[in-house]
Amino acid sequence: MLYLIEQCLNGMQLGMLLFLLAAGLTLIFGIMDLINLAHGSLYMLGAYFAATLVGVTGSFVAGIALGVVATFIAGMVLEVIAIRPLYGRDHLDHVLGTFGLLIFFNDLVRLIWGPAGLTISLPSQMLTAVQVLPGVYYPAFRLVIIIATLAVALLLYVLVMRTRIGMLIRAGASDREMVGALGVNIKLLYTLVFGLGAALAGFAGMMQAPLAFVQIGMGENILILAFVVIIIGGIGSIRGAFIAAVTVGIIDTIGRAFVPDLVRHFLSYSAGSSAGPALSSMLIYTLMALVLIFRPEGLFPASGK
Amino acid sequence: MKPRVTPANAVVVALIVIMSLLPVYAAATGNTFMMTLFTRIIILAIAAVSLNLIMGYGGMVSFGHAAYLGIGGYVAGILAKEGVNSGFVQWPFALLLSGLFALGVGALSLRTRGVYFIMITLAFAQVVYYVANGLDRYGGDDGLTIQRRSEFGGLVNLSNKTVFYYICLVLLLGAIYLVWRIVNSRFGMVIQGARSNERRMRSIGFPVYRYRLVCFVIAGTLCGLAGVLLANHTNFISPALMYWTRSGDLIVMVVLGGMGSAFGPLIGTVALLVLEEALSGVTEYSQIIVGPLLLLVVLYARGGIDGVLRLRHG
Numbered sequence: 001m002l003y004l005i006e007q008c009l010n011g012m013q014l015g016m017l018l019f020l021l022a023a024g025l026t027l028i029f030g031i032m033d034l035i036n037l038a039h040g041s042l043y044m045l046g047a048y049f050a051a052t053l054v055g056v057t058g059s060f061v062a063g064i065a066l067g068v069v070a071t072f073i074a075g076m077v078l079e080v081i082a083i084r085p086l087y088g089r090d091h092l093d094h095v096l097g098t099f100g101l102l103i104f105f106n107d108l109v110r111l112i113w114g115p116a117g118l119t120i121s122l123p124s125q126m127l128t129a130v131q132v133l134p135g136v137y138y139p140a141f142r143l144v145i146i147i148a149t150l151a152v153a154l155l156l157y158v159l160v161m162r163t164r165i166g167m168l169i170r171a172g173a174s175d176r177e178m179v180g181a182l183g184v185n186i187k188l189l190y191t192l193v194f195g196l197g198a199a200l201a202g203f204a205g206m207m208q209a210p211l212a213f214v215q216i217g218m219g220e221n222i223l224i225l226a227f228v229v230i231i232i233g234g235i236g237s238i239r240g241a242f243i244a245a246v247t248v249g250i251i252d253t254i255g256r257a258f259v260p261d262l263v264r265h266f267l268s269y270s271a272g273s274s275a276g277p278a279l280s281s282m283l284i285y286t287l288m289a290l291v292l293i294f295r296p297e298g299l300f301p302a303s304g305k
Numbered sequence: 306m307k308p309r310v311t312p313a314n315a316v317v318v319a320l321i322v323i324m325s326l327l328p329v330y331a332a333a334t335g336n337t338f339m340m341t342l343f344t345r346i347i348i349l350a351i352a353a354v355s356l357n358l359i360m361g362y363g364g365m366v367s368f369g370h371a372a373y374l375g376i377g378g379y380v381a382g383i384l385a386k387e388g389v390n391s392g393f394v395q396w397p398f399a400l401l402l403s404g405l406f407a408l409g410v411g412a413l414s415l416r417t418r419g420v421y422f423i424m425i426t427l428a429f430a431q432v433v434y435y436v437a438n439g440l441d442r443y444g445g446d447d448g449l450t451i452q453r454r455s456e457f458g459g460l461v462n463l464s465n466k467t468v469f470y471y472i473c474l475v476l477l478l479g480a481i482y483l484v485w486r487i488v489n490s491r492f493g494m495v496i497q498g499a500r501s502n503e504r505r506m507r508s509i510g511f512p513v514y515r516y517r518l519v520c521f522v523i524a525g526t527l528c529g530l531a532g533v534l535l536a537n538h539t540n541f542i543s544p545a546l547m548y549w550t551r552s553g554d555l556i557v558m559v560v561l562g563g564m565g566s567a568f569g570p571l572i573g574t575v576a577l578l579v580l581e582e583a584l585s586g587v588t589e590y591s592q593i594i595v596g597p598l599l600l601l602v603v604l605y606a607r608g609g610i611d612g613v614l615r616l617r618h619g
Contacts, residue, residue: 292424
């Protein structure tokens with residue numbers, strides 16, 4: 001039982017990271033109609049920025065904050081230089097062009113930071129375990145991730161639903177031409193949205209970094225998962241992305257935690273440990289396939305589309 | 306389709322002549338490097354040709370095409386591991402399984418359009434990738450070394466590099482011919498018609514879905530053949546064979562060469578792999594050049610190399 005709670009929290013934490021990635025992806029897709037395979041590169045870039053900046057400033061929080069700003073700027077620069085010409089093109093062009101950017105960033109990072117990965121060390125107070133329920137201890141940093149990402153999700157909600165710029169973003173998602181015709185600087189809006197998506201992805205990378213490792217290609221697997229999330233949730237829908245992200249996060253984690261034991265009941269011990277990740281991944285992709293077949297618009301299609 | 310002397314045709318003819326003579330060069334100089342590189346190029350070109358059939362002519366952008374490479378390769382590898390070395394068993398079985406997988410994937414994914422199609426094909430390929438990762442008996446994520454190449458009862462010896470090279474080359478030319486015949490048949494016309502205007506094809510009375518599905522299965526089977534060849538070439542299989550970036554590479558090869566052109570995929574594969582090979586001699590960071598180049602091709606040379614050679618734009 002305790003194990004189950006712990007695994008649910010882990011799933012929640014993965015889900016929140018997925019949400020940060022998927023929110024940017026779904027905004028960019030919903031508003032600019034762009035498939036961005038380089039989104040995972042921004043996730044990676046964010047983690048590298050933070051690793052460097054935490055080292056320079058000597059403070060975890062300052063490093064993360066500066067890292068988010070740096071990724072925001074990097075995202076906007078990328079948009080102006082390379083993404084802008086892709087708007088209005090075929091989806092195949094998006095896939096190819098951003099695939100080119102993805103391999104470019106992998107080697108660029110290798111050139112700048114070298115092939116060996118980096119680590120971000122946590123401040124000591126985040127290394128302890130916190131008692132979340134009587135008898136249930138949970139690593140403080142994982143809790144910080146959940147809380148911080150929830151806060152960001154809330155901020156994003158307020159930004160999109162309650163501010164003027166959010167209104168423009170929503171208007172842009174439902175009718176681009178009209179917003180442009182009404183005199184809104186749509187180019188600037190796109191650049192800002194792309195930067196916002198980049199910052200969210202970068203922040204996700206930074207949050208993941210202390211748990212794993214800052215390395216080249218770290219954004220590739222999770223990018224595909226984030227795509228699965230936005231397909232399940234409905235493209236362009238932030239609410240859908242949130243629910244789908246948490247669902248996928250929990251399925252993945254629970255699958256990895258419990259499927260191996262289940263398999264071991266029937267097969268050998270080693271078969272269990274290798275079948276776990278395979279089965280839980282299959283579960284997620286099967287869920288996506290089912291959603292696409294029965295509700296091609298996703299579970300929570302963006303309204304007004 | 307009267308053959309004329311154009312830059313594109315000249316390049317294709319030159320390429321085929323060079324490829325046919327490579328083993329002679331290798332035998333004369335004793336330097337087999339180019340032959341090994343080109344064996345790989347030829348095999349991947351078969352995969353690209355098969356992708357071109359659905360993507361270039363049919364407008365079905367499959368982002369999971371590497372799955373068939375993996376299935377073909379794994380069938381060969383697994384059978385070899387279990388002691389079945391006969392190519393007469395391995396090869397048909399690999400093609401059959403690739404085709405069946407394509408049938409399943411196609412039946413489901415062809416109900417969707419556009420970006421959803423791209424993503425669902427990707428999702429199925431990822432499932433196969435994770436299944437291969439979970440195949441403990443066959444190496445899991447470390448992969449599996451194949452001890453002996455497929456045997457054809459003394460008819461041909463695949464372990465002979467030159468023989469293997471020519472077999473691959475003949476199969477490639479056969480694949481290009483097959484796709485060319487398909488595309489110019491009535492069936493191919495329906496497929497291409499459905500790409501330009503699906504609604505019209507449907508109202509004329511063609512069951513577009515079924516046509517597309519058959520086309521999808523043919524492409525998957527053909528790519529499975531490339532998978533068997535690749536496993537025999539490297540004597541090794543691993544899940545990396547079908548990681549999603551490999552599917553991306555295949556799309557790059559097709560578009561770089563020229564979508565919807567018979568020899569485009571071959572040109573694209575040669576261009577990409579030779580470029581990568583050449584750059585890797587100069588710099589360790591070749592993708593810094595290849596990546597932006599790709600973006601430029603997308604933006605300014607939509608017809609790929611074939612389009613540039615034909616002085617065609619857009």
